[in-house]
Amino acid sequence: MNLYRPIIIGIAGYALTESEQSWLTELKPYGVILFSRNIDNSTQLKALCASLRQILGDDVVIVIDQEGGRVQRLKQPNWPQLPAALDIGKLWRKHQFKGLEAANSLGQVIGSQLASVGISHVAAPVLDLSIDGADPVIGDRAFGTTPAEVIPLATAFIDGVTRSGITPIVKHIPGMGRADMDSHQSLPILKIPVAVLEQSDWIPFQVVSGTRWAMTAHIVIPEWDHQPITTSASAMSHIRSLFGDRIIVSDCLTMGAITGAIEDRIQRTLDAGVDLALFSNGSDEDRRRAVEASGEPRVIREEPIELKALPVSTIETLVQKLKKVPTPIQAADPTWDRRL
Numbered sequence: 001m002n003l004y005r006p007i008i009i010g011i012a013g014y015a016l017t018e019s020e021q022s023w024l025t026e027l028k029p030y031g032v033i034l035f036s037r038n039i040d041n042s043t044q045l046k047a048l049c050a051s052l053r054q055i056l057g058d059d060v061v062i063v064i065d066q067e068g069g070r071v072q073r074l075k076q077p078n079w080p081q082l083p084a085a086l087d088i089g090k091l092w093r094k095h096q097f098k099g100l101e102a103a104n105s106l107g108q109v110i111g112s113q114l115a116s117v118g119i120s121h122v123a124a125p126v127l128d129l130s131i132d133g134a135d136p137v138i139g140d141r142a143f144g145t146t147p148a149e150v151i152p153l154a155t156a157f158i159d160g161v162t163r164s165g166i167t168p169i170v171k172h173i174p175g176m177g178r179a180d181m182d183s184h185q186s187l188p189i190l191k192i193p194v195a196v197l198e199q200s201d202w203i204p205f206q207v208v209s210g211t212r213w214a215m216t217a218h219i220v221i222p223e224w225d226h227q228p229i230t231t232s233a234s235a236m237s238h239i240r241s242l243f244g245d246r247i248i249v250s251d252c253l254t255m256g257a258i259t260g261a262i263e264d265r266i267q268r269t270l271d272a273g274v275d276l277a278l279f280s281n282g283s284d285e286d287r288r289r290a291v292e293a294s295g296e297p298r299v300i301r302e303e304p305i306e307l308k309a310l311p312v313s314t315i316e317t318l319v320q321k322l323k324k325v326p327t328p329i330q331a332a333d334p335t336w337d338r339r340l
Contacts, residue, residue: 254282
């Protein structure tokens with residue numbers, strides 16, 4: 001039985017550097033997360049994923065953010081621009097069947113895109129609510145403004161993405177749609193009472209099924225603790241109690257909401273009860289330090305699911321359907337990779 005360090009780590013570019021090959025082999029992180037800086041075209045990306053498997057094993061977890069809308073790592077011209085979740089939510093309000101069909105189609109397209117190049121996990125769907133007046137960090141990434149909208153559409157998306165063997169990671173548990181600032185830059189404090197959150201924001205995370213994986217929100221809930229959810233043992237105890245048996249991944253620990261030395265951020269996160277720390281950015285030395293800070297190899301991976309892309313003709317048909325979603329499709333935000 002192979003053991004791995006409880007961390008998912010970012011890499012620098014289109015191919016592994018000699019240094020990365022060395023410390024990945026030596027330190028054995030649980031998985032790797034990819035960004036647009038790692039993606040040129042499908043041939044290159046498939047080769048990169050194959051090299052990660054060669055070094056870290058066939059069961060390595062390879063994660064990417066691919067939601068549609070603003071958050072797409074697989075971008076034009078090599079991949080189609082896809083609608084944002086809220087575009088689909090607006091369609092659902094007018095015609096529920098067409099909305100559900102679009103959400104499922106979006107999942108199928110994304111799942112097949114990832115399976116075809118060897119990516120195993122997608123950090124999607126967003127289960128947060130889109131709240132008027134909040135910081136736009138969530139905004140149109142959410143399927144709707146209420147649990148009644150988010151639950152069926154996220155469920156349809158998950159059904160679609162898992163058809164290709166991709167594992168979804170729902171985010172951002174327990175919900176950060178009400179955040180009044182962007183956690184990439186600073187730490188949001190949710191000032192709304194827990195009693196209100198229990199009846200609204202938290203419901204999708206309790207109801208939506210189809211995956212055990214969830215990513216934390218870098219927020220403070222003062223009734224739980226004055227530390228970020230991600231680094232608070234008290235908050236993580238509440239999460240475990242409320243949301244069941246989860247494999248919990250931190251949101252990126254290089255974001256502005258989490259402060260301190262690299263080692264401190266990693267250790268506080270794992271000590272709080274998060275299963276896997278996520279550290280995306282920084283220099284080669286920063287990323288090696290982060291992996292070392294996660295401690296000795298001590299966690300096992302899940303059995304890998306067979307990845308199987310859908311037929312090209314099927315995906316082409318689904319993409320054409322998604323182009324008919326009757327709301328403007330917002331281009332991917334060119335700054336998003338730097339913020340994540």
